[in-house]
Amino acid sequence: MTAAIDVNAVPAPPVAARKPALLSxxxxxxxxxxxxxVLRGLSLQVPEGEIVALLGANGAGKSTTLKAISGLLKTxxxxxxxxxxxxxxxxxxxxxxxxxxxxxxxxxxxxxxxxSDMTCLENLxxxxxxxxxxxxxxxxxxxxxxxxRLKERTGLAGYLSGGEQQMLAIGRALMARPKLIxxxxxxxxxxxxxxxxxxxxIRQINRDLGVTILLVEQNARMALQAASxxxxxxxxxxxxxxxxxxxxxxxxxxEFYLGGGGEERRSFKNLKSYKRRKRWL
Amino acid sequence: xxxxxxxxxxxxxxQFPAGDPDHTPYDRILRTxxxxxxxxxxxxxxxxxxxxxxxxxxxxxxxNWNLLFQLVVNGIIVGALYGVVAMSFVLIYKASQVVNxxxxxxxxxxxxxxxxxxTTYQIPFVWGFLITLAFMMTFGVILxxxxxxxxxxxxxxSVIMVTIGLSIFFQAxxxxxxxxxxxxxxxxxxxxxxxxxxxxxxSVYLMSLGISLFIMAGFGWFFKYSKMGLAMRATxxxxxxxxxxGISVRTVFALSxxxxxxxxxxxxxxxxxxxxxxxxxxxxxxxxxxxVILGGLxxxxxxxxxxxxxxxxxxxxxxxxxxxxxxxNMYEIAPFxxxxxxxxxxxxxxxGTKTIERV
Numbered sequence: 001m002t003a004a005i006d007v008n009a010v011p012a013p014p015v016a017a018r019k020p021a022l023l024s025x026x027x028x029x030x031x032x033x034x035x036x037x038v039l040r041g042l043s044l045q046v047p048e049g050e051i052v053a054l055l056g057a058n059g060a061g062k063s064t065t066l067k068a069i070s071g072l073l074k075t076x077x078x079x080x081x082x083x084x085x086x087x088x089x090x091x092x093x094x095x096x097x098x099x100x101x102x103x104x105x106x107x108x109x110x111x112x113x114x115x116s117d118m119t120c121l122e123n124l125x126x127x128x129x130x131x132x133x134x135x136x137x138x139x140x141x142x143x144x145x146x147x148x149r150l151k152e153r154t155g156l157a158g159y160l161s162g163g164e165q166q167m168l169a170i171g172r173a174l175m176a177r178p179k180l181i182x183x184x185x186x187x188x189x190x191x192x193x194x195x196x197x198x199x200x201x202i203r204q205i206n207r208d209l210g211v212t213i214l215l216v217e218q219n220a221r222m223a224l225q226a227a228s229x230x231x232x233x234x235x236x237x238x239x240x241x242x243x244x245x246x247x248x249x250x251x252x253x254x255e256f257y258l259g260g261g262g263e264e265r266r267s268f269k270n271l272k273s274y275k276r277r278k279r280w281l
Numbered sequence: 282x283x284x285x286x287x288x289x290x291x292x293x294x295x296q297f298p299a300g301d302p303d304h305t306p307y308d309r310i311l312r313t314x315x316x317x318x319x320x321x322x323x324x325x326x327x328x329x330x331x332x333x334x335x336x337x338x339x340x341x342x343x344x345n346w347n348l349l350f351q352l353v354v355n356g357i358i359v360g361a362l363y364g365v366v367a368m369s370f371v372l373i374y375k376a377s378q379v380v381n382x383x384x385x386x387x388x389x390x391x392x393x394x395x396x397x398x399x400t401t402y403q404i405p406f407v408w409g410f411l412i413t414l415a416f417m418m419t420f421g422v423i424l425x426x427x428x429x430x431x432x433x434x435x436x437x438x439s440v441i442m443v444t445i446g447l448s449i450f451f452q453a454x455x456x457x458x459x460x461x462x463x464x465x466x467x468x469x470x471x472x473x474x475x476x477x478x479x480x481x482x483x484s485v486y487l488m489s490l491g492i493s494l495f496i497m498a499g500f501g502w503f504f505k506y507s508k509m510g511l512a513m514r515a516t517x518x519x520x521x522x523x524x525x526x527g528i529s530v531r532t533v534f535a536l537s538x539x540x541x542x543x544x545x546x547x548x549x550x551x552x553x554x555x556x557x558x559x560x561x562x563x564x565x566x567x568x569x570x571x572x573v574i575l576g577g578l579x580x581x582x583x584x585x586x587x588x589x590x591x592x593x594x595x596x597x598x599x600x601x602x603x604x605x606x607x608x609x610n611m612y613e614i615a616p617f618x619x620x621x622x623x624x625x626x627x628x629x630x631x632x633g634t635k636t637i638e639r640v
Contacts, residue, residue, distance in 0.1 A: 071524075076521075
């Protein structure tokens with residue numbers, strides 16, 4: 001485990017052969033407030049030890065999928081009305097979110113959601129709430145090894161920068177020693193450089209600790225670089241899936257999610273940058 | 282003014298009308314305030330107070346430093362108890378957003394339970410006290426599960442009405458079970474009072490101050506270092522986040538009621554040992570409001586400080602009232618006057634939530 005992380009040195013994990021799925025979501029339907037149908041027959045598999053990306057436009061139902069898996073749907077008056085979710089061979093839909101955490105699924109929610117009136121250390125200790133073993137102290141050190149910056153911040157977590165808060169949110173997830181981490185938009189609101197750093201850490205965590213990660217992202221390019229497999233969602237369904245390479249080279253994906261595919265687009269980009277340069281002069 | 286003169290004559294003679302069986306709500310408030318007076322001023326045996334008061338009435342405007350000092354110490358002791366009850370009120374409010382109007386009844390039930398154990402079974406005080414704590418903890422959990430859990434998600438006004446209902450119900454239940462007259466506790470200490478800095482302070486009140494400080498320190502430790510304390514803070518901050526961390530919000534709610542009932546009952550037993558147990562104890566539940574609103578509804582530290590301020594304030598107000606003003610009711614009213622002023626200046630109280638905004 002190395003303390004400093006070289007952003008470019010961490011390679012993407014190799015695309016593994018089909019392993020048995022740790023998490024499998026089979027044809028689920030999710031309804032909010034008994035009337036609003038959000039997911040209509042979604043299925044996906046997450047093989048053990050891999051990073052799987054779940055991509056799609058706003059409102060496609062990516063976050064809802066994660067909440068359905070982690071059980072947090074209940075807190076928002078939503079329910080899985082059809083299909084089932086199984087984790088490590090056991091059916092988990094309908095179970096309370098706190099019990100799902102105990103089974104080894106931890107969700108890093110969108111917008112980080114750290115507890116701003118507590119210190120970093122208290123946030124980390126809360127991450128380990130479900131654990132009964134005595135290695136919590138060592139794991140706090142481990143998190144500090146990944147994120148040396150957090151160790152220096154002794155004040156309230158609410159005063160951390162956005163990137164630091166994201167690191168704290170990931171560190172808090174690690175403290176629970178989960179088998180599967182559900183990450184909802186880790187790149188949200190971060191500068192491109194920080195996004196790179198966060199993704200490098202996600203890959204490193206996956207490689208070092210063998211944690212399986214299901215990653216929901218708007219930043220499709222970064223997500224497909226980190227992931228080995230990807231699903232693309234549209235209005236509550238999976239419309240396309242494949243290995244990360246296949247998806248990254250797919251013409252439709254390029255056009256809709258990666259941007260800057262064809263010739264015209266490139267020229268438009270040049271035009272824009274030209275204009276900008278002129279304005280600065 | 283007629284009422285005030287009757288009240289002051291009652292105070293001077295040192296006797297209070299015993300609780301009568303037929304009681305209207307107004308009647309209850311009047312009687313509890315009259316008794317609330319006794320609850321607080323009995324803290325330190327103020328000798329010759331009635332003579333001092335007579336002289337005060339006679340126009341002697343010289344400050345009576347000795348009396349003031351005694352009342353200040355008294356205020357601190359009673360204020361610490363207010364602080365303890367206020368803390369347990371804030372605990373419930375923070376964890377489950379329920380304004381608990383039945384907080385005073387927790388004191389009452391705890392005191393009666395302890396009194397009943399001590400007088401019926403003649404067990405030592407320590408054992409009676411510990412059994413009471415265990416009983417109140419169970420009571421809090423059951424109350425939360427049976428009465429308040431079904432109310433989760435209902436409008437806030439419904440939940441408040443339920444706690445007011447609980448207050449009336451337990452008040453009546455205790456009167457029905459134990460009668461309306463104040464009953465004295467069996468003596469706990471060999472020596473009734475000890476001398477501290479030349480003041481005769483009742484041993485029970487020293488115990489009270491010690492217990493209050495112990496509970497406050499315990500709360501501080503619990504919320505800073507214990508896993509469950511952190512979980513309760515997390516739940517107070519954001520229930521969804523708490524659940525995503527694996528915290529069972531139901532457990533946290535039940536635990537907050539259990540701790541609150543238990544801690545309040547400690548205050549009930551302490552006050553009961555001095556003044557005897559009667560429905561006047563639930564008056565603490567009303568005094569808690571100026572304390573918690575002063576401190577800010579969601580701050581444990583604010584509750585402690587608010588409690589101390591209210592305790593001091595009413596005693597100092599009582600001093601000026603008895604020495605100079607002779608209005609006869611400043612003792613109860615002063616905290617509420619100050620409460621109004623503070624809310625005009627700082628609407629969130631002294632320590633109310635300041636949400637952190639990153640810029």
